[in-house]
Amino acid sequence: MHLPIVAHPDYSFPFPAGHRFPMDKFGLLQQRMRELGILKQHNLFQPTPCSAAELSMAHSYHYIQRFSIDALSDQELRRMGLPWSEGLRQRTFLAPNGTLLTAELALKYGVACHLAGGTHHAHYDFGSGFCIFNDLAYAARQLIHSGKAKRILIFDCDVHQGDGTARILEDDPEVFTCSIHCEKNFPHRKAISDLDVGLEKGLGDGDYLKTVEETLLQVIEQAQPELVIYDAGVDVYANDPLGLLNITLDGIRARDKSVINTCLKLKIPIATVIGGGYDEDQIALAARHAIVIEEAAKLFI
């Protein structure tokens, strides 16, 4: 068996050139995983689109419908940060089920990776910061509801706080939300996760890795999860235009390796999502997102 990988050809779609959001990165990441020999036909799993009824597990039905028919106001679209299009609609209904499928595969095989996901700024009834539907909250609620897991840890290492996830799941005792982020970064009004670790601007590899490792052990002890959903955002990278930390590529690799290995050593299945990452050079960006999948794939050699 190879590492189970979840992806879909519609994750990237024709998108306005020069937009701040790197929409091509999903397709480029799939291409990179193929080039590395990690993604083949037999370990590729494709999600099907969510229905509005399914998504209402984590979102207001009215909001889902209004997004679906392009009826959001200009103000709502500005906050979301992405221009509406049919392509955007399609990928937005696919990705939450991609994370759910990844989690189900992780429960079966121990580890699985989604080549998208981590839209943690999406709230119950509005989108924000390039996020429309919250795949993390949706997948966690679906798994609890179906009885596939009784306790879940969402371990969010994107450089920005997982505010939407924290708010949607604030009254869900079965799901523990942990966000390790740069304190002086978006969103400026923070939500309250079950555990928040706000990092100083400019933090480097050594202190960062120590914090991630200690925090993971602490929240596993506290939450006793049957599954970890890991947001491996690479916007912690030193040269990321939207991150304010000083983490190197080796630091990202050490982080991802440590999180995956800690979970597996404790026999806790882990599902990874790529989270945030920004760069005008989307090929270089896709290579950064590939790191977590490369580290997971090493377990299957």
Ligand SMILES: [Zn+2]
């Ligand atoms: Zn981010």
